Amino acid sequence: MAAVTETNHALKLTGRYALLVAVALIFVLPILFMVVSSLKPDRQLLSDTSSFAAFLPVGDISVGNYFAAFDRAPVGLFIFNSVFITVVTVVISLFLCSLAAFAFAYLEFRGKNIVLSVIIATLIIPFETIAIPMLMVVNSLPWIGAEGLQWGWLNTYHVQIVPFLADALTIFLFVQYFKDLPKELIEAARLDGATWFEVYRLVIVPIAGPVFATAAILKFLIMYNQYLWPLMVTQSEQFRPVMVGLQYFFQLNTAWGEVMAYLSMITIPVLVFYLVLQRAFIASIASTGIKG
Amino acid sequence: MKPIRTAASALAIALAVPGTAFAQTELSLWYHGAGNDVERSILVGIIEDFNASQDDWAVVLEEFPQAAYNDSVVAAAVSGNLPDIIDVDGPVMPNWAWAGYMQPLQLSEGALDGFLPGAIGEYNGEVYSVGLWDAAVAMYARRSTLEEHGIRIPTLDAPWTRDEFDDILETLQASGEFEYALDLGMADQGEWYPYAFAPFLWSFGGGIVDRETYQTAEGVLNGDEAIAFGEWWQSLFDRELVPGTSQDMADREIGFIEGDYALQWNGNWFGIRTLEAVGDDLLFLPAPDFGNGPKIGGASWQFGVSSTSEHPEGASAFIEFAIQDEYLAAFSDGIGLIPATAEAAAMTENYSEGGPLEVFFGLSEAQAMLRPVTPGYVFQALEFRKALSDIANGADVIDTLDAATDAINDDIERNNGYATAQ
Incomplete structure (x- = not known):
């Protein structure tokens, strides 16, 4: 009887692992394809797509596509621009x-619910519908920089940062998380004489690691993948981010190996950021000790 | 006294140095070739030559990737930041001229003499743009394949007829040697569809829109000739002679080279690459004649002057400088496209007499037809693409062409007939 149970258990375990491996492969294979393809010449890359060889580093393997990608476009500049714009936006946005979410969750003021509703309602407005009006607005705004007062924000870093510093999704995530935190913590801090900002800084922020990590990852991905807006506001190569840079590789005769090499390179910052925040995410849960 | 002396010295130095750069007025030029080193080096060479050839103007280049170029220009037009000189895809030019993004060129009399018609961007009786090259499409084939199956090699004067072409496709497919008899390039679902396939419709006697008035597609896109085209088009897929809309881009790029497809409908920009792989066995054949003469699409990228340029005379001077034969030849040698004049073609490696791509110049000269020269083309191209895709996937031919006709007519009506503002 015990042997039958053990066999059943082993079968279930095997089935479960098989399922997990299958699911993992669905996510891993495209990345593997990208990296492996970046090492192959175009002709072989295209021929291999009809077989499993597409996922194997076989044949004429080299890093030539990476050198060619650097020759075709200022890859380093594009990656720097994207990382700079994204990191600055994420930090300030968080x-x-x-x-804002702290105020919506804990402070009482007239019209709070209406304002929050309006902010959340903006989630349903596609960016494409407001892109042109936004372009016209930023094109006529002043900016004081190193060269003094200038009108129009086009061809700058800040035109790619400022419009995205606050957004409904991030505020909504924080509000939902803050509302679920124990009210007793805030009340105790207030009774001890803490100001509202001190409550935010010393009580809320330290225990809100998971939502900060989640919001940071989401915001990072949105910003890093920006295409339409930078396309509209950067007429100078100096300020273009990676997704606009990707278009440099699509010519009449597309060099697919270089495309894959470029994609592999621009994926690295995303993976690094995710891995760093994943640790912070786990650490914050382990350290808070909060029980619902 | 000292400031006056200093100013006088500065003026004296400025006058003493002939052709100094600061005397030149800057002209901004936007180009769609970012990421293409060859195009860049040739264009930069032309700009340097132009800037050094006179004292009035200095052209400054800003490059954009092709796939993002049109959106960038439209965004710049909205925000009032257009450059002096823009390049524009031929069939898009009427839309930009109509929308007020461009102004007519100020070229010298005879500056465009001898140019291929596809390289001249004319709208409302005025020249708005001019190209340094044109592009052409041909039927790629292997001489050995045709000879093995007893297929006649067509010429410009005696292209394949519709019945002959159908028989050839059936023969090649029935041989069992190929996955498909013909590769049309269905994987490339962009401007390729109207550029490459509208000529079949024209050759049948139909059209995307009435070219007399550009005010309706009625009877043109859904007339008897267009329906005959649609039925033939659908039959290609029903008979499994060509890959469908789900064709993989990888198959498009290597299918003919590897022998999976017997014939391929492709542009001259793939010519050199295919020649390198296939060798002397490769043939570039003219389009079949479906009843109203063989046709191919014309017009590629061209230079024009933006409507907001404060120096249109300088911008036009640069364009006139750039269309010299030596530069047309340089671009052709660099990127493989057809030089815009016969004189320039004679100076090239590929298009001169006996050159491997010489036939494309003849094709462009003899068969090229412009896509509808109307601001509405941008919309019409999308409808045409959708209709061809739907018909290929089995949609009713008459209903689909009627729907496309209605959509195009509605668009023309919504835009008041695309009348030019007075």
């Missing part, structure tokens, strides 16, 4: 949105 601060602003969490502060």
Whole structure:
């Protein structure tokens, strides 16, 4: 009887692992294809797509596509631009949105629910519908920089950062998380004489690691993958991010190996950011000790 | 006294140095070739030559990737930041001229003499743009394949007829040697569809829109000739002679080279690459004649002057400088496209007499037809593409062409007939 149970258990375990491996392969294979293809010449890359060889580093393997990608486009500049724009936006956005959410979650003021409803309602407006009006607005705004007062924000970093510093999704995520935190923590801090900002900084932020990590990952992906807006506001190569840069590789005769090499390179910052935040995410859960 | 002396010295130095750069007025030029080193080096060479050839103007280049170029220009037009000189895809030019993004060129009399018609962008009786090259499409084939199956090699004067072409496709498919008898390039679902396939419709006697008035597609896109085209088009897929809309881009790029497809309908920009792989056995054949003469599409990228340019005379001067034969030849040698004049063709490696792509110049000269020269083409191209895709996938031919006709007519009506603002 015990042997039958053990066999059943082993079968279930095998089935479960088989399923997990199958699911993992669905996610891993495209990345494997991208990296492996980046090492192959075009002709072989295209021929291999009809077989499993597409996922194997076989044949004429080299890093030539990577050198060619650097020759074709300023890859380093594009990656720097994207990382800079994304990191600055994420950092400032987390601060602003969490502060706004803190106010919505804990402070009482007239019209709070209406304002929050309006902000959340903006989630249903596609960016494409407001892109042109936004372009016209930023094109006529002043900016004081190193060269003094200038009108129009086109061809700058800040035109790719400022419009995205606050967004409904991030505020909504924070509000939902803050509302579920124990009210007793805030009340105790207030009784101890903490100001509202001190409550935010010393009580809420330390225990809100998971939502900060989640919001950061989501915001990072959105910003790093920006295409339409940078396309509209950067007429100078100096400020273009990676997704606009990707278009440099699509010519009449597309060099697919270089495309894959470029994609492999621009994926690295995303993976690094995700891995770093994944640790923070787990650590924050382990350290808070909060029980619902 | 000292400031006056300093100013006088500066003026004296400026006058003493002939052709100094600061005397030149800057002209901005936007180009769609970012990522293409060859195009860049040739264009930069032309700009340097132009800037050094006179003292009035200095052209400054800003490059954009092709796939993002049109959107960038439209965004710049909205925000009032157009450059002086833009390049524009031939069939899009009327839309940009109509929308007020461009102004007519100020070229010298005879500057365009001898140019291929496809390289001249004319709208409302005025020249708005001019190209340094044109593109052409041909039927790629292997001489050995045709000879093995007893198929006549067509010429410009005696292209394949519709019945002959159908028989050839059936013969090649029945041989069992090929996955498909013909590769049309269905994987490339962009401008390729109207550029490459509208000529079949024209050869049948139909059209995307009435070319007399550009005010309706009625009777043109859904007339008897267009329906005959649609039925023939659908039969290609029903008879499994060509890959369908789900064709993989990889198959498109290597299918003919590897012998999976017997024939391929493809552009001259793939010519050199295919020649390298296939060798002397490769033939570039003219389009079949479906009843109203063989046709191919014309017009590629061209240079024009933006409507907001404060120096249209300088912008036009640069364009006139750039269309010299030596530059047309340089571009052709660099990127493989057809030089816009016969004189320039004679100076090239590929299009001169006996050159491997010489036939394309003849094709362009003899068969090229412009896509509808109307601002509405941008919309019409999308409808045409959708209709061809739907018919290929089994949609009713008459219903689909009627729907496309209605959509195009509605668009023309919505835009007041695309009348030019007075």
